[in-house]
Amino acid sequence: MSRFTLDQMRTFLTVVRRGGVRRAAAALSLTQPAVTARIKNLEDMLGCALFDRSAGGMKLTKRGELLLAHAEKFEHLVELVQRDVVDPEGVEGRLRIGASETIAQCWLPELVSRLHEVYPKLEIELNVDVSTDLREALLNREVDLAILLGPISEYSVDNIILPGFDLAWYTAANPREREGGGGDLTRPVMTYARNTRPFRELKELLYEKVGADVSMFPSTSLSACFRLVEADIGVAVLPRALGAEYVRAERIREFDPGWVPSPLQFTASYLSEPKSHLSETAAALALEVAELYAAGADAL
Structure with missing residues (x-):
C-alpha cells in the first residue's frame, strides 16, 4: 500500500470540518476536482470508502470515523513538530487574518511586519470587516485569527484580551454658528456600522441622554466619519487613537458633552481545535504589538 501524504490528511480533515468538497476547496485554495481527487486517492490507498455520498451531503462512514480519530492525532503531532523542531524561517503556508477597521488603521501593519520577521516565507492574507462578520468567518474556518470586538463566547475559541480603545466626541475645528454650538448632540451623530456593538451601545445611551429623536449616521468607514465631522455635517464618537491625527492637524x-461610551474592547481570537501553533503565535504577537501601540498612544 502506498503511503498517504500530509496534503491528503489535511484535505480529508478540511472536508470533514467544512462539511463538503466545495467549502473545503475554498478553504484550501484548491479547485473542487483537486479536492475530490485527493479524497479518491486516499480512499483507493486505504481500500475503503471514507464518505457516504448522498443527496443529503457527505457523511463519514465507520471507516471514515476511525480515520478521523487518527488524523486528528496526526495533525496534533505535526503541530508539535512545527512548534518544537521546525525553524520559523522555514515555515511556509498561509495565515488568514481578519481584523476590524479600527485595528487596520492602528497597528495591523506593525503586526504583519512582525510576522514577516518571524516567518519570512509565510503568506499572510488580510480581511478587514465588521466584528460580527469576522466572528462568523472564524467559526466557519474562513480566517485563522480574528482581531475583533470580543471576546467570542464559544467553547471552541481562545481569546486573548487586547488593550482597549478610549472613545472621544468630535466636532469640526471651526463649526458654523448654531444654537447649541458645534457639540450639539441633536445634530447627526456619525459612528460605527449598524450591526455592531458600539452602534447598539451608543444608540441606547443617546436615547437615554438625548431622546428618541436623535439622528445617527452609521458607517462601515471610520475615515468617512472623520471627514464628515471635518465638513461639519455632524458630530461623532470615535476612537481617540484615530482622532488624534485629525486633532493635531486642527481639522477637528x-x-x-459630559459622558462618553465605554472603551472598545478587542480580542485576538482563534480556534482552539484543531490546535495551531501559527495562530497562537500570531495572537501572542498581536498582544505585544497592541501593548506597544497603546503605550505610544498614552505618551502622546
Whole structure:
C-alpha cells in the first residue's frame, strides 16, 4: 500500500470540518476536482470508502470515523513538530487574518511586519470587516485569527484580551454658528456600522441622554466619519487613537458633552481545535504589538 501524504490528511480533515468538497476547496485554495481527487486517492490507498455520498451531503462512514480519530492525532503531532523542531524561517503556508477597521488603521501593519520577521516565507492574507462578520468567518474556518470586538463566547475559541480603545466626541475645528454650538448632540451623530456593538451601545445611551429623536449616521468607514465631522455635517464618537491625527492637524476638535461610551474592547481570537501553533503565535504577537501601540498612544 502506498503511503498517504500530509496534503491528503489535511484535505480529508478540511472536508470533514467544512462539511463538503466545495467549502473545503475554498478553504484550501484548491479547485473542487483537486479536492475530490485527493479524497479518491486516499480512499483507493486505504481500500475503503471514507464518505457516504448522498443527496443529503457527505457523511463519514465507520471507516471514515476511525480515520478521523487518527488524523486528528496526526495533525496534533505535526503541530508539535512545527512548534518544537521546525525553524520559523522555514515555515511556509498561509495565515488568514481578519481584523476590524479600527485595528487596520492602528497597528495591523506593525503586526504583519512582525510576522514577516518571524516567518519570512509565510503568506499572510488580510480581511478587514465588521466584528460580527469576522466572528462568523472564524467559526466557519474562513480566517485563522480574528482581531475583533470580543471576546467570542464559544467553547471552541481562545481569546486573548487586547488593550482597549478610549472613545472621544468630535466636532469640526471651526463649526458654523448654531444654537447649541458645534457639540450639539441633536445634530447627526456619525459612528460605527449598524450591526455592531458600539452602534447598539451608543444608540441606547443617546436615547437615554438625548431622546428618541436623535439622528445617527452609521458607517462601515471610520475615515468617512472623520471627514464628515471635518465638513461639519455632524458630530461623532470615535476612537481617540484615530482622532488624534485629525486633532493635531486642527481639522477637528474634541468636545465634552459630559459622558462618553465605554472603551472598545478587542480580542485576538482563534480556534482552539484543531490546535495551531501559527495562530497562537500570531495572537501572542498581536498582544505585544497592541501593548506597544497603546503605550505610544498614552505618551502622546
